[in-house]
Amino acid sequence: MKKSAFTLIELLVVIAIIAILAAILFPVFARARENARRSSCMSNMKQIGLGLMQYTQDYDERMPARYLTIAPGVYSNWQNMLQPYVKSYQLFQCPSNTKNTIPLDADSTGLSRVSYAPNVDGDGPNGASNGAIGNQDRSGPSLADFSSVSLTVAFVEMAPANNYGYTDFVPSGTHFTTFTPGMFAGHLSTGNFLFADGHVKSQRPSALATGCGTDGSNPWRRDNRAYVTGDLTNCVTIMSNAANFYK
DSSP: OOOOOOOOOHHHHHHHHHOOOOOOOHHEEEEEEEEHHHHHHHHHHHHHHHHHHHHHTTTTTTTTBSSSETTEEEEEEEHHHHHHOOHHHHHGOBBBBBBOEEEEEESSSSEEOOOEBBBOOSTTEEEBOOSSSSSSSOOOOBBGGSSOOTSEEEEEEEEOOEEEEEOOOOOOOOOOOSSSSSSSBBTTTTEEETTTTTEEEEEEEHHGGGGGSEEEEETTSSTOOOOHHHHHHHHHHHHHHHHHTHH
């Protein structure tokens, strides 16, 4: 008995079923892939956190600065300060955020990608830092200066920007430049945050906006005091912008 071939209608039905299944499964696969990238990024930041803790043990329980001037035109940024402890520059790159291409230091012939920025909250690009990391050419804060190291953010994922490896994140700032990029929250609308005690947490930016105006709960200042007036508005706006951009 001769077998009949598929009719055109049957073939179209099969194609339609495959298309529907693909439409259902592709987002699931994409979400699983991004979850894996988020976990890899968290692992990177945990290693950076361990390096940060070792650094403070070697430097009288002081945090590093975002960069120091070694000689005229020669600088050492925070990545270079932590590199002896983490043993790898690749840890400074998030697999979901790979657009930041920067020179490692003044003597480097190659380029590296850095996805993280220190929390340097203060009174200007060169002013004293109220955050977890010291500003440029200033001593980093002592651990004794923190009200709560487990509450204070030390490093945040930053949005892609052209910079020179000496970037910072100013949560109460009013502008974003190549040196102060916005927050990255591309892990399924969340970002990873490294706290001053070395632990890492994945959170939505809106969760960190809540503490900006609450005494004792502000994660961006090492005294955890609330922002007021303009600083509070800026902080909430920055968190909201990140939340809206990475919906």
